[in-house]
Amino acid sequence: MDPVRYITALILVGGLLALAIWLLRRFNFTQRGFNQRVTIVSHVGVGTREKLVVVRFADEEILLGVTPHSITRLGSVPLEAVPDGNSDPESS
Numbered sequence: 001m002d003p004v005r006y007i008t009a010l011i012l013v014g015g016l017l018a019l020a021i022w023l024l025r026r027f028n029f030t031q032r033g034f035n036q037r038v039t040i041v042s043h044v045g046v047g048t049r050e051k052l053v054v055v056r057f058a059d060e061e062i063l064l065g066v067t068p069h070s071i072t073r074l075g076s077v078p079l080e081a082v083p084d085g086n087s088d089p090e091s092s
Contacts, residue, residue: 040054040055040056041056042054049067050066050067051065052074060079062076
């Protein structure tokens with residue numbers, strides 16, 4: 001195989017691999033057919049390697065602080081007390 005075809009094939013395979021990884025992360029392909037007990041509702045980065053994560057488990061949403069070395073429960077709210085996100089907070 002000549003070098004041009006070899007390099008082209010290598011770039012094509014690398015591009016397809018990068019596309020597959022991006023699609024998996026973007027659309028969060030998990031076991032959608034199964035009833036999941038724990039779901040990540042939201043997350044936000046608060047530092048270079050630290051983030052806040054809201055996890056829904058059973059009948060509550062739990063706020064977790066996540067660092068490279070630990071996960072700390074910061075608080076929780078019963079699920080019935082969580083706003084559904086459809087109402088505009090500025091209009092009330």
